[in-house]
Amino acid sequence: MYRGREGQWAFFLHRISGVAILAFLLLHVLDISLAMWGPEVFNRLLAFYHQTIFRIGLLLVIAGVLYHALNGLRIILMDFTSWGVRVQRQLWYGVWVLFVVMYLPALFKILPEIFGGK
Amino acid sequence: MAIRARRYEDAKQQAGTNLELAWWVFMRISGLLLVFLALGHLYIQNILINAGEIDYDYVAKRLSQTTWKVYDWLLLALALLHGTNGMRYVIDDLVRNPAVRFWVKTVFYTVVAILFFLGSLVLFNYDFQIS
Numbered sequence: 378m379y380r381g382r383e384g385q386w387a388f389f390l391h392r393i394s395g396v397a398i399l400a401f402l403l404l405h406v407l408d409i410s411l412a413m414w415g416p417e418v419f420n421r422l423l424a425f426y427h428q429t430i431f432r433i434g435l436l437l438v439i440a441g442v443l444y445h446a447l448n449g450l451r452i453i454l455m456d457f458t459s460w461g462v463r464v465q466r467q468l469w470y471g472v473w474v475l476f477v478v479m480y481l482p483a484l485f486k487i488l489p490e491i492f493g494g495k
Numbered sequence: 496m497a498i499r500a501r502r503y504e505d506a507k508q509q510a511g512t513n514l515e516l517a518w519w520v521f522m523r524i525s526g527l528l529l530v531f532l533a534l535g536h537l538y539i540q541n542i543l544i545n546a547g548e549i550d551y552d553y554v555a556k557r558l559s560q561t562t563w564k565v566y567d568w569l570l571l572a573l574a575l576l577h578g579t580n581g582m583r584y585v586i587d588d589l590v591r592n593p594a595v596r597f598w599v600k601t602v603f604y605t606v607v608a609i610l611f612f613l614g615s616l617v618l619f620n621y622d623f624q625i626s
Contacts, residue, residue, distance in 0.1 A: 396585060399578035403606065406571065406614040412558065413621045416551040427547045435546065439537055446534055449526045456502055456523060483542060490545050 383466045391448050394441040401438050432491045436484070443480055447472045518580055525577045532570045555623035564618050571614045579607050 408426070412419045425431075451468045455461035461468065498519045500506035510516035540546055544553075557563050582603060590596040 392585060395578070395581045399582055402574055402578055403610055406575075406610045409554065410613040410617045412551065412554050412623075413617055416555075419551045419554070423550055432547055435541070439541065442533055442537060446530045450530065453523050453527060456500075456506070462502070486542050487546070490547050 383469045387448055387451070387465075387469050387472075391445060391452075394445040397441050398438065398445060401441075429491055432487070436487060439483055439487075440476075440480060443476055444472070447475050447479075522577060522580060525573045529570070529573055529577060532566070533574065536566075536570055558618060558621075559623045568615065568618050571611070571618070575607055575611050575614075579604070 408422060411422055448469070451461075451465070451472055454468060455465055498506050498509050498515060500509045500519075503520075506519045507516060510519065540549070558567070583600065586596060586599055586603070590599050
């Protein structure tokens, strides 16, 4: 089933990120729905969310979604190809390479917005 | 019980019911679609714009356009189904007492159903009156 430590970490992180994304999603549906209460209420809520602590939280959510998406592709390869399980360890390292390549540009865009003092 | 297989053939053998096998397949198909829908959503809202400057007008304008209504509803429906079924696997693994498990699932499914209804309302049943 899971051979070696990498596979178990991949599984564990997939679950943790999945649960975290779901928790965020449920909250996110609720807060966007509050747009129905009109501009005053909704703009006050958005101002609350624009605080530094929530924007850093959003960076973590983005990281979670990115890992879950890339490792999900790894799972699909393991399930539907003849070679996926054999190279699951290498695929997991590939997940992390792609994660860094895709996440760093996001950090370069978003971190200055939070801390740039603009 | 959640399927622990790698490979479709193993999943077929391990699935107690056709429904459980269908969920196993659904997780792969919806997952593949969500890679594009969810990462696309994050790219649009965080990279193309400054997420810290989003206001009511931006959201109202966006939710008034049919393209984004359809995109967002597809993302909402697939993400909630994918996430809820994933959470079902987690609950099955963590909550061993059948009676407790039943009530945990009942409350959880109820919350998800209410939020799905609310999300669908804001997308399709509210007029933001953009001039």
